[in-house]
Amino acid sequence: MNILLAEDDERLGKLAAHLLQKEFHQVDWVKNGSDAISYSSLCDYDVIILDWMMPGADGLTVCKKLRSRGVKSGILFVTAKDAKDDIILGLDSGADDYIVKPFEFDEMLARIRAISRRKEKSLEESITIHDFTLSLNSHELTHKGVVIDLTKKEYQFLEILFRNCNQVVTREVLFERIWGFDTDISDNALDALVKLVRKKIDFAGIPSFIQNVRGIGYKVRNSDVS
Template identity: 70%
Template sequence: MNILLAEDDTRLGKLMDHLLKNEFHVVDWVQNGKDAYVYARLSDYDVIILDWMLPGESGLSVCKRLREKGNSSGILFVTAKDANQDIITGLDAGADDYIVKPFEFNELLARIRAISRRKDKPIQKIIKIGKLSLNVNTHEAYLENAIIDLTKKEYQLLEILMRNQNQILTREQLVEKLWGYESEVSENALDALVKLVRKKVDIHAEKSFIQTVRGIGYKVRNPYV
């Protein structure tokens, strides 16, 4: 799933970002309310995880504004505010669920799965470009209906790029999405990962599925047209 995580506690945010990515989720992590609102307006997230007490603008305000603008992403509050009235206020603001800190990570995952099953917000299961397709539920990739053997990072790179077809993603964006906020992974690691994926998906294609945009980053295209 494509998840926006808004958490200003650096230690907790880094941990949640890492654990969610280990579950094959694509995660954008922000640390204030202003960025949370901007990111949510610019991208189509399956689930938005909001800390209530974000700096700049509260998670409650972000939730209200997003719903007023018609945003239909699943919204989950993660907060230390555990009073019954706070829970009611959060749900009335448009949140789909509410989890109180501290929490078990397995419970967080279960609540994310529950939100994803909402009938009015079906999660995209298959992403297809040309002869290449991804099943985001099983985390499998297929080329002309034959399964491709991918590592976790190779699959995550493909999902990120395919969710943003024909859009250029910078090297910095890809490194952050793949390895996390403030990662010390070099851009050479990204180039090596792209090279490995190309070997697996460019079979029989006249052009590379992943296009290099010199000096900026990468984007995906249909190599068969």
């Protein structure tokens, strides 16, 4: 699942992003409302988690703006406001659900799953590029029906590229999404991971499926996506 987390509290945001990533979710973490609006215009998120009180634009403003632009992502408010009128205001602004701080992380996960089930547009189950199909539910990659074994990080790397087909994903974004924030991992770790993935998916006589954009990042070569 592709999730946008908008939370300006450094400690809570870092913890929530880390725990969501452990559940195999792809997470973009922003710390203000303006960035939440910008990110939402560039990516089709399954669920957007909005803190109510944020700099730039508060969660209520962000939610209304996204809905006015036709964004259909599930929206979950996370806030310390627990008054009945606040809950009604949040839901009337276009949010799908509301969770009050402090909360158990398991409860957040349950609410995210419930929002996903309720959305009219069912979650994308797989992405096919060339003869490769990546299952977003079972986290498997198949080539002409044959399963290619992947480690967790190999799967995460390919999911990011598949979801952003024909677009360059920067090294910084890949590091953050695969290894997490404030990581001390060596810069060579990404290149080593790409090398391992290529060994599994590249075939003799065929140009590498993964294109290196020197000094910037990686992308999946141009192709039709279904």
